[in-house]
Amino acid sequence: MxxxxxxxxxxxxxxxxxxxxxxxxxxxxxxxxxxxxxxxxxxxxxxxxxxxxxxxxxxxxxxxxxxxxxxxxxxxxxxxxxxxxxxxxxxxxxxxxxxNDFALAADAAESVLIGGGIGITPLMAMVRQLDREGRSWRLHLAARSPQHAVFLDELRALDAGRGRLTLHCGAEDQSRMDLAQVVANAPAGAHFYCCGPARMIDAYQSACTQLPPERVHLERFAAASEAATAGGFELVLQRSGQRIAVMPGKTILDALLDQGVSVQYACSAGVCGTCMTGVIEGEPDHRDEYLTEEERSANRHIMICCSGSKSPTLVLDL
The missing domain is CATH 2.40.30.10 (Translation factors)
Structure with a gap:
């Protein structure tokens, strides 16, 4: 809570x-x-x-x-x-x-930060912390033009001419970001962090497929999949025994709130983890970006803001 x-x-x-x-x-x-x-x-x-x-x-x-x-x-x-x-x-x-769901690795010899648009926001604090601690970092920032790159002056001041900041402008083909090349050119053992629009995140994940998962970090603004709103299943609340039908066009969260069930939620997009709820029985239809693949396969938790059910009944720890 x-x-x-x-x-x-x-x-x-x-x-x-x-x-x-x-x-x-x-x-x-x-x-x-x-x-x-x-x-x-x-x-x-x-x-x-x-x-x-x-x-x-x-x-x-x-x-x-x-x-x-x-x-x-x-x-x-x-x-x-x-x-x-x-x-x-x-x-x-x-x-x-x-x-913090997007923390820096404490033992990384090098941190490679990749941001696009407003996705620079969590990376700003990372650059400040890494630089203050004397740790090695590199930042690749994608923007339509230098004029569209928010906080560019501050980042250049933090870089202080050391060549750690690279600006990639989409309007200038010669500087368009090649994520595969960014990953390939990084020092051995580097940790990678990416925040930006969906297409950037997808390309980043593709570029990092050969890396150990513990060195690949990302934060999305929204889930990669659409929320599950097909409905047609029933919720059973384990603690109270209440049964709630999830109708077409509604998410699990919608159905719970409509019935006055008090639950915690925040982003409503499956990325923050606030609404994570235990699953007692049933098979969730996972649509979030918070749980790992192993956690999804275990079916012990569900993000009720965006995920649905593949089984006719889903029993929740509520």
Whole structure:
């Protein structure tokens, strides 16, 4: 279960690039905030019971503030538009404390970071932490042009002319990112981290197929598969005995919430793990990007926000 929400005050909102703003948050009552590590995210508790996750981009050594960057997505589910349009400096917001599902490997001799678009956000904190600790890193950043590369000036300052930052611009064919080449050219034993749009993640996974899984790290914005909404099965809640039909057009999460069942959820896209629920009986139709292949095969857990059921009945640990 998530920790008790924190009240934070919006100290600064800043336009970083077209349709991207950064929000700087401090403890509402002053003092230090809970510590975090590079790759961590916080969940905003927004009106309408919406919960939205955003990566922390500042140095984890900072305990006095959290900084996130938000891309305005008019076709999204409303969280980014609200954060762009509604909060004002001085407002108090509620968040859940940081959680890290995309952590740096402590023993990596070299860290190769690969980002595209707003996917640079978790990598910003990684670069800051690695550089502060004197650890070797390289960052490959994909953007349509230098003007579209958010935080480029900050990254160049962190690179300090050492050649650790490579910008790949899609509009310039000679610098388009070749992920297979990026992986092949990395030092032996390097760990790889990727965050970006779906096509980049898919290409990254293809480029890393021959590497040990423990050296390949990624974070998606959304599940690679569409949510399971075919319905046509029944949920049995083990603890209460309640039976709930999941109708066509509904996810498991929809069906539970419609019946007033209190469950935790955040991203609604199968990537954050907040809604992970135990499976007692039945065969889930896994659509998430959080569980490993081994965990999916075991069928002991399901992400109820996006996954469905292959069996007529699914008994959940609820």
């Amino acid at each position: 998530p920790d008790k929400p924190l009240k934070v005050r919006l100290r600064q909102i800043r336009l970083e690039a077209q349709d991207i703003v950064s929000l700087e948050l401090v403890a509402a009552q002053g003092g230090a905030l809970p510590a975090f590590t590079a790759g961590a995210h916080i969940d905003f508790l927004l009106p309408g019971e919406k919960i939205r996750s955003y990566s922390l981009i500042n140095d984890p050594a900072e305990t006095h503030r959290y900084v996130v960057a938000v891309l305005r997505e008019p076709e999204g589910k409303g969280g980014s538009v609200w954060l762009h349009d509604r909060p004002r400096v001085g407002d108090v917001l509620e968040i859940h404390p940081p959680v």
